[in-house]
Amino acid sequence: MKTRIALLFFCAGLHVSFAQTSYLLLPDRVFDGETMHTRWAVLVQGNKIMAAGPRESIKVPKEAVTLTFTNATLTPGLIEGHSHLFLYPYNITDWDTQVLKESDAYRTARATVHAKNTLMAGFTTVRDLGTEGAGYADVALKRAINEGIIPGPRMWVAGRAIVSTGSYGPKGYDNDQTIMLGAEPADGNSLIKVVRDQIGNGADFVKVYADYRWGIYGEDRPSFTLDELKLVNEVTRSSGRVLVCHAKSKEAMIRAITAGAETIEHGDYLDEEVAQLMKEKGVTFMP
Template structure:
């Protein structure tokens, strides 16, 4: 076997990452520890050939072919590529440009150009798969991004996309315009039995996921209230299921969460106002929570508060309390930060907050790998380091099972057997 010096290893990384070509050799990776998506192992090795993991186990039992590239990763942890559960590649941080202006004023061409950079930053941060939960006014540009990545035109994570997403009339969109003026809403309006047609149309145009806004702010009133009725939500879920798609719900009120859970959605996004009763119902129905802690944290900072200078805002206190209630109820927790509200490539911010709010680092790593993969129906491809799955791998210096922020100390990123980052 070949043992690569750091110089030649960097050259391999550059060639594979720059051109996106499949590695034609085997890679035998031997780190200090392997987190396989569920458990940590020491003295393990992982064998990769082409785009797949072909063997894992004790290092002295894994045999590579003559000529295989041997990578001894001292002081490092090897993990499955991380999975971002709630992203918007077509948005950029709101302290740069407010959401209203991005939706109503920025052209789709400009937003797609930015999104190609966002995709690359996401991949290089170790997130090899994402759910992109709405183009936010850019139509089906997310479908095009997904295609460009899968065809190797641009680097980025594998994507599950929600297309335009679905809102109830009057409950969504940029504000402050003359009511006689039609403005780009940022999602597609549907009401009554018409939700069936809209769900079918979105699936037909490439949506992997049907996303609904189960509650939102009506008109100029800043109070968040439920939008779709129980009947409408049930119709959406029934229609999506018949098309083989899951439904996810933006919901931040207890009633919106309750209706969405009873309708049969698979994940609740945000869940700010969840109650113990609602979380028990979610647990009973097998509905997961994607808490998006980092988005609230970022928005709090954008308002001008500085750490140590102001009391902790009520919204942050609420997120902490509801997150702890969800954990107490045993709700499945997905890892997803609503990235786009904050900077792409800073996805680890959500995982750090999950630990800060009460989860163990090991449980957070499970959420960002095997649990996200299972909940998002990706577990036949990614989420674990086991033979037969895609060679989506992340190597970091240190031990994120002890210090989650070690996920920022990236040594390399591999997706589909191609190394993109040294």
């Protein structure tokens, strides 16, 4: 029989209104992230893990409810490092249609389902990298999860994200019409206001598209200067937050790393030189 994996999403990451009931979890095995253990138990109270270890070593409160999981392995919740809960596969509906034709209300309704499905798949934390045109609906989604209105993982959200003028968004449309871009455009000193506005609206970190497919042949090319990225990083860091950069081209990655980015997202053309620079600067790679 295929071994079932029971994840600690209901105790370590599920945001619902639990009374502070204690639960003693008794699976066949417990994987602690490094080692597989047998005859271990996990004691949780509310949404906190209070103890984990050999069954006889855990002091169990009298009122604790015992839950036994047969032929199951209990493991800590997973973390999704780069998600977009307000999007769904492009082979179902392309990006332009989702961003331009679907209302924020419709997209948020979908996102609530994605949040629940993500949690039930075992991911107790997600780092959501922008709503792609749905404004700050991710901030509201996070709040609804935290308040126990809907089930979902812990969320760290970017809000609108930032792009340079002309680089990002739907192409080939009437230039006289205002088209939803999928992120907020800003350049030069105007970046200061945009960064502060996104932080003020609930962004947990600031995401910048350091490059995009706007080269003369449609290739990825840098979309911000080094000085612009340094400015964004300075304003972001002063708020206690970090800058994360979508960057695929080598030059964009180098600029982002040099500017002080915390993470490089995607990094398609990462090479040994860039990897060494990331190591020196303590920058994390997020494919």
